[in-house]
Amino acid sequence: MENQQQSAIATLLQRMDSSPGFAGLGASVQTISRLSDDVDGGTRDIAESILRDAALTARLLRMANSSRNARGGRNISTIDQALVILGLNTVKSVALSLALLDSLSRKPQSRLLQAEIVAAYFCGTLAGEITRVNAPRFSAQEAQVCGLMQNLGRMMATYYLYEDIEQSRILQAEKNLTEDDAVEMTLGMSFEAIGAAIARHWCLPDVLQNSLAPEIGKAPPRAAANALSWHQLCSSFCRRVTEALFRLPENRERVEINRELEFFRSALRLKDDEVREWIENCLHETDVLLAEMAFPCNVEQARTLLRKASERVLDVLSSGDSLTKNKYSVDGRTPVEVIQYVLRLIHDRYSFDHTLLCLPDGSSGLAAIAGVGKNASQVTSRFRCSGPKPDLFRAIMARKLDTFVADANAPAYAKLLPAWYQELVGARSFVILPLIAGGKLLGLIYGDFSEPRASPPSGLAEGLMQDWRAQLIHALQSGATKQL
Known part of the structure; x- marks a missing residue:
């Protein structure tokens, strides 16, 4: 099993490093995750970074001028103005989503990958909201980027190891397995472990690497004492909620989310009604932002596609x-x-x-x-x-x-x-x-x-x-x- 893991990771990283589509993605993630949290003090550096990317510049200006964001009929014509209107949280999320979309969209499995990006965006939005309300001493923007990266391993494996993933689907059908079990049998490791290996390979910031660590223990965790611990626990909770919403049958959603609520309740200071309200608001916010980005997949389409990939015959x-x-x-x-x-x-x-x-x-x-x-x-x-x-x-x-x-x-x-x-x-x-x-x-x-x-x-x-x-x-x- 260990040799199988090493072989799968080695193949994946080699293909990633040699692919033009991903030559700059690791650097893009590093740059985006390190954008200054101080919008006023760091506006010039942030604006300069954005202006290097014509597609990102055009998308942000379009969003800033949308009916939802426009104020008093003003025309937003500069990135400085767009940053003030949209906020750094949104800018980071859009930048990372576009970096992923640009790298992932030129493949036959692009529709599935687009659905994964939608799930990732929701996960990041939820992580940012929970942090903003329940842990204001930690960075909500950092939490959002950590959440966005939670299905990195799944996306990269689907992109670069597509033949292996297709083999896992055949195995899933033959043995009527869950998607995760079939992938582990085929690759020798989980999507989460793949994501953690990629984060190390890209030398991403410690907070991102730690948030992608696949294991947090079987016992309910204690309250987070520092930012590293908080972002790991918050990201893990949001990833599990996202899995329930986007991959499980509808009749199992509530049960699984309640289970995760109980597990993380103390560590993240969660309240049932608040979490359900956050989930609904974040699903809506994700859909609105995707529409403003002219993204080719919405929340409902993503949930349908990803559930279908996870189904078992009963x-x-x-x-x-x-x-x-x-x-x-x-x-x-x-x-x-x-x-x-x-x-x-x-x-x-x-x-x-x-x-x-x-x-x-x-x-x-x-x-x-x-x-x-x-x-x-x-x-x-x-x-x-x-x-x-x-x-x-x-x-x-x-x-x-x-x-x-x-x-x-x-x-x-x-x-x-x-x-x-x-x-x-x-x-x-x-x-x-x-x-x-x-x-x-x-x-x-x-x-x-x-x-x-x-x-x-x-x-x-x-x-x-x-x-x-x-x-x-x-x-x-x-x-x-x-x-x-």
Whole structure:
């Protein structure tokens, strides 16, 4: 494992040092983090630093002249004026975000990286706010930069070790792992450890290096005695809150945030209502600033993208179900492991918001047994059709034909949707693909989109999907004695 860690870090640092895109990023982070906290006394030096970057200069002037910041209809035409209007906090955050965006955007994975920058900006904004209110003796601006850098390792690994990250996603699908577990198995270390190694390599200021240290212990920490300790604890709390908001299913957000609140309560002097208000305000502030920057990704888009990357396939089968038994294994895997693996591949390939496997239930019913996507646990456990009243899903099941519904709200479809569907799922477009063997319906693949689509995703009738359908059919036949 240690050799694997050293190899991954060595490869990453070598690629970073040799890449034109990152040749100046380490220096940019150092410069930005060391900008004077004294706006009045250090304005000349700060303005000179900003004016060396035409893109940053233009972006800051645009923001200073936005309707939110303009005062009395004044035209802001100098960086000195922009600094007064925006404040150094905002200037630092925008400068660092632009440095990251400029370096990360020229890659096929740029959309995912843009979402990571949005999460980083929120994390920094929250860290700055907590420090401003609860620890005014420490620098809120320093806290904001520490927060912004918390997912540095994740961004750099996604940029430079993309093939390895893709391998970790395959492993994630094969073994139905969490994203973090799959990355550690592939690279031999966590994203946090990678970020800490990069900070050391770049010789970033001690406060930044310390804030990226991956471990703070298992026991709730004591109150911070100095700036180094405060920024480490505050950054760690904000990173964990950001993970909950941007990567976990919505139904787990509150539980995880409450857990982190309890853990850091004493050290950071946190109060539940205040923290929830800060979170909402910082999410809003992040969205407003991103819009002013004309950033290509907003908060909601970022949360959707990052949650999708972190999803696991969930099933509602009992341990006694034949689909979970080794004696019905398919190429060394239990049928449910095959189902989980294939569903994940389908989900990622076609970018569905939910992907479910549904089986006939009794003489005329239909029930989901496994699923992946937004709030998959709730959707999978409650996606059931039964009773005498006809519904759209059982009508499609009876036809045994591939079906695409472009707009589920169209009257012809809406009147046949089960009462629970709109509240539980609420998809606008969906695809249903029957799994048939010997003329008998074994199950249905259900995939949906939250926004309406004029046509189904391409490739549903091609070889790859046919292979996946065949694998699901084989898995279901192997566990044919299963009972719901």
